[in-house]
Amino acid sequence: MKVAVMGYGTVGSGVVEVIDSHNDVIKKRTGGEALEVAHILDLRDFPDDSHAALFTKDFNDILNDSEVKVVAETMGGVEPAFTFTMQLLEAGKSVVTSNKELVAQKGLKLLEAAEKSGANYLFEASVGGGIPIIRPMSQCLAANNIEGVAGILNGTTNFILTKMIEEGMDFDDALKLAQDNGYAEKDPTADIEGFDACRKVCILASLAFGKHVYPNQVQTEGITNITLEDVAYISSVKGVIKLLGQIKYISDDKIAAFVSPAVVQHGSQLASVNDVFNAILVRGDAVGDVCFYGPGAGKLPTASAVVADMVDAAKHIFRKKIFGWGAGFEGYVVDYKDTIEMPFYVRAKAPTNKVQSAFGEVKFLSRIGQPSNEVAFITDKMTENQLRDKLTNIDVINIIKVTSY
Amino acid sequence: MKVAVMGYGTVGSGVVEVIDSHNDVIKKRTGGEALEVAHILDLRDFPDDSHAALFTKDFNDILNDSEVKVVAETMGGVEPAFTFTMQLLEAGKSVVTSNKELVAQKGLKLLEAAEKSGANYLFEASVGGGIPIIRPMSQCLAANNIEGVAGILNGTTNFILTKMIEEGMDFDDALKLAQDNGYAEKDPTADIEGFDACRKVCILASLAFGKHVYPNQVQTEGITNITLEDVAYISSVKGVIKLLGQIKYISDDKIAAFVSPAVVQHGSQLASVNDVFNAILVRGDAVGDVCFYGPGAGKLPTASAVVADMVDAAKHIFRKKIFGWGAGFEGYVVDYKDTIEMPFYVRAKAPTNKVQSAFGEVKFLSRIGQPSNEVAFITDKMTENQLRDKLTNIDVINIIKVTSY
Numbered sequence: 169m170k171v172a173v174m175g176y177g178t179v180g181s182g183v184v185e186v187i188d189s190h191n192d193v194i195k196k197r198t199g200g201e202a203l204e205v206a207h208i209l210d211l212r213d214f215p216d217d218s219h220a221a222l223f224t225k226d227f228n229d230i231l232n233d234s235e236v237k238v239v240a241e242t243m244g245g246v247e248p249a250f251t252f253t254m255q256l257l258e259a260g261k262s263v264v265t266s267n268k269e270l271v272a273q274k275g276l277k278l279l280e281a282a283e284k285s286g287a288n289y290l291f292e293a294s295v296g297g298g299i300p301i302i303r304p305m306s307q308c309l310a311a312n313n314i315e316g317v318a319g320i321l322n323g324t325t326n327f328i329l330t331k332m333i334e335e336g337m338d339f340d341d342a343l344k345l346a347q348d349n350g351y352a353e354k355d356p357t358a359d360i361e362g363f364d365a366c367r368k369v370c371i372l373a374s375l376a377f378g379k380h381v382y383p384n385q386v387q388t389e390g391i392t393n394i395t396l397e398d399v400a401y402i403s404s405v406k407g408v409i410k411l412l413g414q415i416k417y418i419s420d421d422k423i424a425a426f427v428s429p430a431v432v433q434h435g436s437q438l439a440s441v442n443d444v445f446n447a448i449l450v451r452g453d454a455v456g457d458v459c460f461y462g463p464g465a466g467k468l469p470t471a472s473a474v475v476a477d478m479v480d481a482a483k484h485i486f487r488k489k490i491f492g493w494g495a496g497f498e499g500y501v502v503d504y505k506d507t508i509e510m511p512f513y514v515r516a517k518a519p520t521n522k523v524q525s526a527f528g529e530v531k532f533l534s535r536i537g538q539p540s541n542e543v544a545f546i547t548d549k550m551t552e553n554q555l556r557d558k559l560t561n562i563d564v565i566n567i568i569k570v571t572s573y
Numbered sequence: 574m575k576v577a578v579m580g581y582g583t584v585g586s587g588v589v590e591v592i593d594s595h596n597d598v599i600k601k602r603t604g605g606e607a608l609e610v611a612h613i614l615d616l617r618d619f620p621d622d623s624h625a626a627l628f629t630k631d632f633n634d635i636l637n638d639s640e641v642k643v644v645a646e647t648m649g650g651v652e653p654a655f656t657f658t659m660q661l662l663e664a665g666k667s668v669v670t671s672n673k674e675l676v677a678q679k680g681l682k683l684l685e686a687a688e689k690s691g692a693n694y695l696f697e698a699s700v701g702g703g704i705p706i707i708r709p710m711s712q713c714l715a716a717n718n719i720e721g722v723a724g725i726l727n728g729t730t731n732f733i734l735t736k737m738i739e740e741g742m743d744f745d746d747a748l749k750l751a752q753d754n755g756y757a758e759k760d761p762t763a764d765i766e767g768f769d770a771c772r773k774v775c776i777l778a779s780l781a782f783g784k785h786v787y788p789n790q791v792q793t794e795g796i797t798n799i800t801l802e803d804v805a806y807i808s809s810v811k812g813v814i815k816l817l818g819q820i821k822y823i824s825d826d827k828i829a830a831f832v833s834p835a836v837v838q839h840g841s842q843l844a845s846v847n848d849v850f851n852a853i854l855v856r857g858d859a860v861g862d863v864c865f866y867g868p869g870a871g872k873l874p875t876a877s878a879v880v881a882d883m884v885d886a887a888k889h890i891f892r893k894k895i896f897g898w899g900a901g902f903e904g905y906v907v908d909y910k911d912t913i914e915m916p917f918y919v920r921a922k923a924p925t926n927k928v929q930s931a932f933g934e935v936k937f938l939s940r941i942g943q944p945s946n947e948v949a950f951i952t953d954k955m956t957e958n959q960l961r962d963k964l965t966n967i968d969v970i971n972i973i974k975v976t977s978y
Contacts, residue, residue, distance in 0.1 A: 186859055190716050196783070196897055197715045292712075298860035300712045304705035307697075310602045311591050311880035378601070437866050440845045454591050454877035455703035455867065461842050462863030472859035475716035492601055 182471030298469030587876030703874030
C-alpha cells in the first residue's frame with residue numbers, strides 16, 4: 169500500500185527508516201501487504217538522501233494521489249499541519265500523527281472530519297512516544313470507570329529532575345546537559361514550563377473521559393522553581409519530585425486536569441521512572457492501578473509508534489476506530505485549587521511554632537545545611553486554596569503537591 | 574447482547590459483578606449495546622445468589638441459545654473447558670478466557686477453530702490479570718522486531734520474594750503468609766515451582782514470535798531454593814531476586830524460553846515490582862524497552878480484563894482478530910543452557926583462590942554473618958553449561974541467573 173510522510177524531521181525520517189527496515193514484520197501484521205512510501209513532503213531539500221526522488225514541496229502531490237490511503241503527519245505545530253490533515257481526512261485518506269500540539273488543539277475537529285468521511289485519525293505517538301498508551305487505555309476503559317490518570321509525560325524535564333535527584337546537579341547545569349545531549353531545545357520553554365506535558369494531558373483527558381480538553385483549560389506549572397534544597401528535604405522522607413500531569417474524575421460533567429511538580433513516594437511505579445523515560449499510570453475502579461512505561465521520545469521509538477498506527481490504518485481502511493471523544497464545555501475542567509484535596513510540601517522562612525499554630529501537627533522535614541530560620545513540612549490533605557489561606561502570614565519559599573499515585 | 578459465563582469461581586463471579594456494575598461504560602464502548610448475562614454454568618448450587626435464576630448445570634443451554642454470541646470461560650483447567658470452548662467456537666460463538674492453562678496447551682487449536690468459523694477467541698486475562706498486555710504487544714509488534722520479553726508473571730511468588738527481600742521473612746513464613754492472605758493455594762506447587770509462570774511464558778512466546786510454544790518446551794525452575802542468604806548477598810550489590818519468565822529471539826526458527834529466579838538490578842523497572850503485582854517488559858529493536866505493570870491476579874482486575882475482551886468480541890462479532898499464531902515444531906525452543914550467555918550469581922563452599930583459578934577475576938559479594946568457608950560471586954557472561962563445567966570441583970550451594978532486563 170502506498171503511503172506518504174509529511175515532515176522529514178527527526179520523527180518523519182525515522183518513520184521512513186522504520187518502514188524501510190521493518191517491512192517483513194509489517195507484512196505479517198497487515199496480512200501480506202507492505203507499506204511503500206510514495207511521497208515525502210518537506211520544504212527543505214535533501215539532495216543526498218536515498219529517498220531523494222520521493223520528495224515534494226507540493227502538498228497536492230499527496231492529496232491528489234488516489235493510491236495513497238494513509239499519511240503520516242510528523243510536521244509538528246498547528247499550521248499548516250491542521251489544514252493539510254483536514255483536507256486529507258475529508259478526501260477519505262487516513263492520517264496518523266505524532267503531533268501532540270495539533271491533537272490537543274484540534275483533535276475533536278479532526279476526529280469529526282474522519283468520522284464523516286470514514287477515514288481514521290490515529291495519534292498513538294502523540295503521547296508517550298513509543299509507549300502503547302492510547303489503545304491500552306481504551307481497553308482499560310471498556311470495563312472500568314477511570315478514577316484518575318497520572319503521567320510523567322515529558323522526557324526532558326524528567327532527565328533534568330533525575331540529574332538533580334541522583335547527582336545533586338543544579339537546575340541550570342542539568343538543563344545545559346539536557347541541551348548538550350539533544351534532549352532539550354535551545355529554547356527549552358515548552359518543556360520546562362510544562363506546556364508539552366499539558367498538551368499530552370489534554371489528549372489523555374479527552375480520551376479517558378470522552379470530552380475534548382484544551383490546553384488553556386489545564387493549569388500548568390513547570391519545574392523552574394525546583395531547587396536542590398527541595399530535592400534534599402523530600403529525599404529525607406523517601407520521596408522524589410516528578411513533573412506530573414494529573415487527571416481526576418469528579419463527576420460525569422466535571423474533571424480536574426493539571427500539570428505541576430509533585431512529590432512521589434518511593435515504591436510508586438512512577439518514582440523509579442528516570443532520565444528521558446515516560447510512564448503513564450491509569451487508576452480504574454475494577455482493575456486498580458496499571459502503569460505503562462517506556463521511551464517518551466526519540467527518533468525510532470516515536471517513529472515505531474507512528475508506523476504501528478499506519479499499519480493499523482492500513483488494516484482498517486474501511487473501518488473507523490471509535491474513540492468516543494466529543495465536545496467539552498465551559499466549566500467542565502474545574503479549578504483544581506478549589507476542588508482537589510491533597511497533602512502539600514511547604515518550604516518557608518518561619519519558626520516551627522508559627523507553622524504549628526497555622527496547621528496544627530505537621531510532619532517536619534530536615535536536610536543537611538538547613539538554615540535555622542527555614543522549615544519544611546508536609547501538610548494534611550486540603551485544597552490549594554485552603555493551604556494558601558493558612559500560609560497568609562508565612563514567608564513561603566516553595567510549595568509542591570504530594571500525589572497519591 | 575446476551576452473553577454467558579462458564580465457571581462461577583473467583584473470576585467468573587467477578588465477571589458477572591463487573592458486567593452488572595459497569596454497563597454504562599460498556600455501552601459507551603460497544604456503541605450503545607449492554608451486555609446481559611443470560612446463563613451461568615456451574616456444577617455447584619448458588620441458591621442465595623442474586624443471579625440464582627440464571628444458573629445451569631447443562632452446557633447445552635449455552636451452546637443451543639442462538640442469542641448468546643459471546644461466552645466467558647472462567648472454569649480453569651484443560652477439561653472440560655477445552656471441549657466446551659471448541660464446541661462454542663465451532664458454533665460461531667466467540668469465547669474469551671482467563672484460563673492460561675488452556676491457552677498454553679490448546680491455544681493454537683482453539684484459534685484455528687475460531688478462524689474457521691469466524692468467531693473470536695480472546696485471552697487478554699490469561700496473562701498479567703488486569704494488565705493490558707496481549708494487545709499492546711501486538712501493537713509493539715507491528716513496527717518492531719521483538720528481541721526479548723521478560724516478565725514477573727506470578728503474583729504469589731512475587732509476594733513471597735518481596736517479603737523475603739523487604740522484611741527478611743524466610744521462605745516458609747512468607748509462603749504461609751501468602752496462604753493466609755488468600756494469595757497462595759493450600760497446595761502451592763503450581764505457583765512456587767514456576768508452572769503458572771511457565772504457562773504465561775508459553776502464551777507470550779506464541780504471540781511474540783508467532784509459533785505455539787507448549788509448557789513442556791519451557792525449562793522451568795521455581796523459587797524453593799532461594800534463601801535469605803542469597804537475598805542478602807544480592808542486596809549488597811543493589812539487586813533483587815525475582816521469578817522471571819524470559820523469552821529471547823535467536824532466529825526466525827529458534828527462540829529461548831525459560832522460567833527461573835533471576836537477579837534484577839535496582840533501576841530496572843522490574844526491580845520495583847513488589848507484592849502481588851506483575852510486570853511485563855518487551856524489548857523491541859525500534860522502540861527499546863517498554864514495560865506494562867499492574868495487578869497480575871485478583872477477582873475484579875482479572876474480571877475487568879475478561880469483560881474488556883467480551884466488549885471487544887461483541888464489537889467484532891463479524892470480524893476476526895488475527896494473532897498470527899501458528900504451529901511450532903520440534904527444536905524451535907532451544908536448550909537455553911547451551912545457547913544463552915549471561916552472568917550468574919554463584920554461592921559455594923569454597924576458598925576464593927579455587928574460584929579464581931576456575932573463573933579468573935570475579936566480583937565477590939559479602940553479607941553479614943558470612944561463614945569463612947562460604948563465597949558468593951557474580952561471573953562474566955557464559956552459558957549455563959559452561960558455568961557447570963567450571964564449577965565441577967566446587968561445592969555449589971546455589972546458582973541464580975543475572976538478567977539484562
